[in-house]
Amino acid sequence: MKKELLGVIDATTYHEDLEDLLAHRALAALPFAGRYRIIDFVLSNMVNSGIRSVAIFPKMQYRSLMDHLGSGKNWDLNRKRDGLFFFPSPSVDFDGNKIGSFENFAANLDFFYRSTQEYSLISNCYTVFNMNFRSILDWHSNSKCDITEIHQKDGGSMEMYLIKTSLLIKLIETRNETGYTCMKDAVNDIQSLYTICNYEYDGYAVMIDSIENYFSTSMNLLQSDVWKKLFIKEQPIFTKVKDEPPTKYIKGSVVKNAMIANGCLISGSVENSIISRGVKIGKGAVIKNCIIMQKCVIEDNCILDSVILDKDVKVEAGTQLTGTAGSPFVVRKGTQQGALMNS
Missing domain, CATH: 2.160.10.10 (Hexapeptide repeat proteins)
Incomplete structure (x- = not known):
């Protein structure tokens, strides 16, 4: 059976250091590089990796995000089977900074039950990068890992996790017994019964978490060497198409x-x-x-x-x-x- 990936984008995160830019929008919908939104990068990476079913879990202020994504047509996700799914959080009380909140997933557990993909990729929504997840899936299965956490080279976690969908469902269902509230808890438990692996990504990646970080990352795009690391012809970054005249x-x-x-x-x-x-x-x-x-x-x-x-x-x-x-x-x-x- 061909190994397939289910994409799960956690768009619940709110960074207080970005407050001035998030008063009317979700972090995932933050404009970037003139014509993109932050979520375009992880979503395009998933599509370029052959992922045909993507679930997005926002928390609040997600009207502009829904307007940007629409039916998913610009990412070839407007499909009769699979495609783009949108699951707003049923509660505004949980900690949105815990990537892969099991409580949020539990409210939409039927979606995971119905999914036919053997593996799930859970990701944050605010990393600017260009990565093909297919190589990570091959590495994950060959290493016989239960959970793989993606790390930056010489850096910390990128808050992205690869796991069998069946195990993800189990973690969600047993969250009250284990005390795991999110993927990070499952990965960081030193007494875990699961095999936890780290995959090192050595490409360009920046996690946008402050005004200063957003500004410097944007300005760095004006350097051709940085631009070429992010915008790759073979792995394009897609966004909402707007028909406008030239400047x-x-x-x-x-x-x-x-x-x-x-x-x-x-x-x-x-x-x-x-x-x-x-x-x-x-x-x-x-x-x-x-x-x-x-x-x-x-x-x-x-x-x-x-x-x-x-x-x-x-x-x-x-x-x-x-x-x-x-x-x-x-x-x-x-x-x-x-x-x-x-x-």
Whole structure:
């Protein structure tokens, strides 16, 4: 029988250090690299690894995540059999930072009973990486492991676990007897009856858990060697397709070392920055070392340096906003920044 994988993405995590960017969205739906969401990476990796059934377990603020994923069409997961499944948490009380919460899985145990895949891959939703899980499955079965935890080379756990689906069901059903609340508990029990193995991944991987980490990881994408490690032709990262016109560059605009998505109107200067879809940058505006999310409007003669603008932010003419690489200036979604407010 061909070994098949069931994908399970735990999207319940909430990092307080990302609070300014998570007020209106789940961490999994956090925009990244101009046109992607964080969840696109693990979801694309699963699809590229031949996984055809993926369950996503969110906790709260998941409207934007559902809108982004839709039926799963952009990941070839809109299928009559298997496909993409969405299981919102029945409770907001449990600890969402425990990846693979058995209590959350238990509320949807019928899904696991009906699954035909022999193995399950349980993953967090906030790691930026490009990995083929098929090689890990082969290594796992050849090593006769009960549970394999994926680790970064010379680093800690990536909070990803490979396990037989039948054993996962057993761990869920016996959680009250064993005291295991999540996959981490099962892996870290020194008296465990199971064979626990560590698989070392030596590729590029960053777990997004703070504003500073999000900012630095984004800025690193402007380095070609980092970009090539993450965006691999043979293993593409898929995302929601939006049909928009190309960006228009007005005469006199200047762009250096920047990533600019479709549908923008650039009249000013952009350097070492990531600009998402539909952004408007006015004449005489200077944007350096910034992350500008979708449909922001930056009016004439603004100066922004080391700034993160969430979606739909308007920056009035003549405004200056300045942060640092270690502490970027963050403007929350849908707000307005004016020259008088920041003088």
